Amino acid sequence: MKRIMLVVAYDGTNYCGWQIQPNGITVEEVLNRHLSDLLKESIAVIGASRTDSGVHAIGNVAVFDTETKIPGEKISFALNQRLPKDIVIQQSREVPIDFHPRFCNSTKTYQYRILNSRFPLPTQRLYTHFIYYPLQAEAMSEASKYLIGEHDFKSFCSTRTQVTDTIRTIYDINVIRDGEMIQITISGNGFLYNMVRIIVGTLIKVGLGIYPPNHVKEILDKKNRLVAGPKAPAQGLTLLKIDYPDLEVL
Template structure:
């Protein structure tokens, strides 16, 4: 028995997120089915990040155990011939038997893209959130700075989450505009359910002038979801990379 790691990229538009569920097709389901057919044994993958419906990824990480004789680094080629075009295995390799994508210490980087223009752009509609009111990215950047460090992010976690400990650390957060696209990029040791989308929604309110940047500090201290901004749409969010022990996948 050996453990294989996959680095998975996908367009999440038509999927009901990563995790298996009864009401729609998911990334995990497609991987399980494709691997089971390829290897002729029952395969169940374990993913690092259970991205939501409509959320994309460039570098999610998954592992599975198998008796296959196919070298780990060759599995990506075999899988990509069988997977739909909106799911791609960017790398595959054998890893230590105790490697677990969620339990091992890691850093995750997400980006949230906003199309801030007078009219929508059709080619951007699946990969960014459209806002036609002018956004002040400098105000957003000022507000984002209050989130850096270790904090209790309970205000930025969707109600109903089963997580007991809501303390997380954000190592870096940036807000940059390139033309009509504003990109919010966050790197942290972990993120709560909908945390990045709620942060994005709160920063958008700041950029619109609805709340002052310093208000974000108060929202953190309240530890109450009702004080933060709305959850931004899923299509703007992409899991960019995951780093384990100074290795980026």
Template sequence: MEDTKKRVMLIVAYDGTNYCGWQIQPNGNTIEGELNRALSELLGEKIIVSGASRTDAGVHSCGNVAVFDTIARMPAEKISYALNQRLPEDIVVQCSQTVPPDFHPRHVKSKKTYEYRILNREFRDPNRRLDTYFYYRHLDVHAMREAAGYLVGEHDFKSFCSIHARVETTVRRIYALTVDKKEDIITIRITGNGFLYNMVRIIAGTLIRVGTGEYKPEQIPEILAAKDREMAGPTAPAHGLTMIGIEYEDLEEKS
């Protein structure tokens, strides 16, 4: 009797501080590399995962998605428990389940949500140094919120994309973009149908410029129209960024 191949989806949370990002690189540990190693050891076959978002070095996640194929008889829902025993403590699989054999996390309709967190106070907080970007100058949250409103909807985000990105189109749709402050933490939360390389961090850097008064909120439409990376703000540091999660329409319909 031949073993039946199945496709398994993982929901992966991690602290990206000690990694060179998601994607395997010749020199340095990566999230993808750790998953491949641990899964191959666990299942006794060579496993290569495919991830939904290739997060950069230092970026964190509460719910990145990866899939892989296996002939192992271990039930998909049990894999997460066994896998977590073999992973470093800063990578934890939150869930594992079977998905259709043609499901690929980057090739289906989805909504991705990220948060960029800014510690906005006079002095650093050593307990938040790894998951927030410290910024000592006072930021005007109301102005940042007003500017964020101009980015909601479908636009050409070429001004908010790294010049090194290779994509067919720079048009993306933002479903929601909020800016909130609780005590000393400003949280920029953004949900869209996909994001260009460094797009969320460039949006964060631009909104910070608005918060300091260097840019006015009403300049955002001009920046979008220019389709020029030089017009937008700087790319905010990676460690303030966390992928919150991904919603897949096709999976919800089939479940």
């Protein structure tokens, strides 16, 4: 028995998220089906990030256990021949059998893209959140700095979450305007349910002038979801990468 790690990129538009759901097709379901067919054994992947419906990924991580004799690095090539074009394995390799993508020390990096222009662009409709009203990216950047560090992010967590520990660490947030595109890139040791999208929704209110930048600190301190901004739409969010500094190379 060996454990294989996959780095998975996907366009989340046509999927009901990562995790298997009774109401629609998911990325996890597609991977399980095609891996099982390829390897002629029952495969169930374990994903690092259970992205929501419509959220995209460049570098999500999943592992599975297998008896196959196919070298780990070759599985990506064989699997990509079977997968739909909106899911592509970027890398596959063998990892220690005790490596778990959710419980091992890691840094996750997400990016949210906002098209801030007079009119929407059809080619960006599935990968950005369109906002007509002018946004002050400088104010959004100033507000984001209050979130860096270890905090209780209960205000920025969906009430549907089942976790009891809402303390997380954000290592860095960058808000950059490039023409009509605003990119919010955020890295941390882990994120609560809908946390990134709620942070973005709150920063948008700052960008619109509804909140002053320092109001974000007040929201953080109140530990109450009702005082934060709305959840930003899913299609603007992409999981860029997950780094595992302690992962042994086999």
